[in-house]
Amino acid sequence: MCAYISVTRLSLAAFWSISAYAAAYVPRQPAARSSVSGSTALSRRAASPNANFTKPFVVDDFPVTEDGRCGATFGTRCWSDECCSAEGWCGSGFLYCSAPACQYEYGPACDANARPDGEDTEEWPRPQFGEVPYGKAIYHCKVPGTVALTFDDGPWEYTEELLNLLDDHGVKATFFVTGRNLGKGAINDETKDWPRLIRRMKDEGHQIASHTWSHQRLPTLTKARLRQQMIFNEIAIADIIGVFPTYMRPPYSASNEDVNEWLGELGYHVTYFDLDTEGYLHDDDEAIEESKEIVRTRFDNADPDTDSFLHIEHDTVAHTVSTLISYTISQLFDAGFTPVTVGECLGDPYEFWYRSQDAGFLKRAVEVGQDVVRTNYSFYEEAPLTPVKPRSFFDRLFFSEPKPQSGSGSHPFAANGSLSVNGSLSANGTLPGGGNSTKTYKPTKDGRCGPAFGEASCMNQKYENCCSKAGWCGSTDAHCLDGCQDGYGRCGLFG
Known part of the structure; x- marks a missing residue:
């Protein structure tokens, strides 16, 4: 039930509602104009059947095309530098290669096959917690x-x-x-x-x-x-x-x-x-x-x-x-x-909306008294968890920030770490996580923080208000614990 708009500003919503795979937008080519002619494909395959097939995250074992046709209709895939259009032609460029129209199981160069940069998440903890059902x-x-x-x-x-x-x-x-x-x-x-x-x-x-x-x-x-x-x-x-x-x-x-x-x-x-x-x-x-x-x-x-x-x-x-x-x-x-x-x-606490590599969101949910369902993940063996009464939904619905706490480690929006009318963050006296300062910090506008980023502070962020040693606002253990930049946001599991 999703619509799409062209890379131009012209509306294509009606088109996408007719064809989810954009078949009509990939021109049907005569065989003679196919980007891989029969003779070329045969000679390449004769040299090495899979020489140019770069394996993506998942490998689909289809034979390489011999005539430039590809896809579910033909049961063949393109060479590694080609995409398979919705109409079943091997080629390159936007109309061939862009998701979701490109038949990515049959076109190795389809953009859907390109793994994004970043750390693999497959082994991150996936405990199921809270009352909202999973997989339903x-x-x-x-x-x-x-x-x-x-x-x-x-x-x-x-x-x-x-x-x-x-x-x-x-x-x-x-x-x-x-x-x-x-x-x-x-x-x-x-x-x-x-x-x-x-x-x-x-x-x-x-x-x-x-x-x-x-x-x-x-x-x-x-x-x-x-x-x-x-x-x-x-x-x-x-x-x-x-x-x-x-x-x-x-x-x-x-x-x-x-x-x-x-x-x-x-x-x-x-x-x-x-x-x-x-x-x-x-x-x-x-x-x-x-x-x-x-x-x-x-x-x-x-x-x-x-x-x-x-x-x-x-x-x-x-x-x-x-x-x-x-x-x-x-x-x-x-x-x-x-x-x-x-x-x-759905009445689901914020801490349950995301997963982190170290189960940090879950740890903080326990700290603020959320019900947690025990699973067999190793995290739960670190310390016994005692379910306590969660905050009510309406506490969260009209909740802006926790009430100020006194002493070292107070919440950044306490009286000694307030957001001033002019948009600057004044930190007079005790800073979140301890320490004293009379500096005025600029609220971050792009998620960066610390002296390397113009003294920007995460203290104006509602949730992502720890400043990591690399200068990013966030709320995982990597942001809030080891290397957390004291004074540019809160530090510790809950300040």
Whole structure:
């Protein structure tokens, strides 16, 4: 149930709704014009059948093409420097190689096969904790009066505008990010703007969730390929923000029992929706009124005392961002609803939304008194865990920061570490983690911190407010413990 927009600013939403794999956009070529002629392919294969086949994370054992045709219809793959188009032709360039249209099992050079830079996450701890089910379809919020606003397929060229709009309204949302789609490159490529946008999402309190690496239809994949789709996206997201999500949404809302089971094994909440405004089908000035009518009708007939909504939009759709979202926010407020993240609408604590390499989020959840389900992971053998009463959802819903604590290690927003009106962070007296200072620190704007980055501090961040020795704001043990830069954020498990 996802729409796409061309790399130009022209809307292609209607096209994508007709063909999820963009078959119509890959021109059918006569055999004589195929990038690999029959004679050339034969001579290359005769020399060495697999000489040019660079193995991706998952290897699909198909014979190499002899006539330039490829894909599921023909049962053959291209050579290592070629992609397989949706129409089944080997070639190169955007129309052949970009996900999700490229048949990546048959085209080694398809961009979906390119592993992102970053540390492998496959062996990271994956305990299942909290009350939200894993590996089961979730369609509805649990908390009455809430609306979980969600956006699929980004980041994209409209995402900055959307973040500005949400900030203007004081609204938090959930972004189901796709790692490599529409020819945008990898989301953790620091030469592009995507990493900055994703860090901004997290720093501003939005929830980040997974929409797979390259937006493939999961029921068509083997288990190995599905794991690749999830783990590649984990690697990219963790490379940007140090953690990866526990929430995901299947592309095209396509799943089955096997897919849900495999996602559950990886520790994912499988998230769908019950409010679809169809913005991806109505991407022009006139048609967007149909989506606005869907919104108006749903909220006119809703009762915040009993109803809630798990919503879906796409930040790749221009009129959704420019017109529909402001209207939706206005309507839900007028109807008495509160916009929240998916985790909040399900009553799931923030600490359970992400995984870190050292299970740091889970450790901190225990520190603040969240219920934890014991598993056989070695982390749980380090110290006995005593489940205690968690904070209520509404404590979290209207929660800005913990109350100030006295003494060394007080919270950065205590009276001795406050955010001043002019935007600077004054630290008079005891700093988080101890120490004294009368310096004024600049609040970070890009997730960097410390003296090497203009005395920027993480103390203005709601959650990612430890400053690592490398100068990054975050909340894992690597940020908050060994090498944590005292004075540029809190240090220790909880300050």
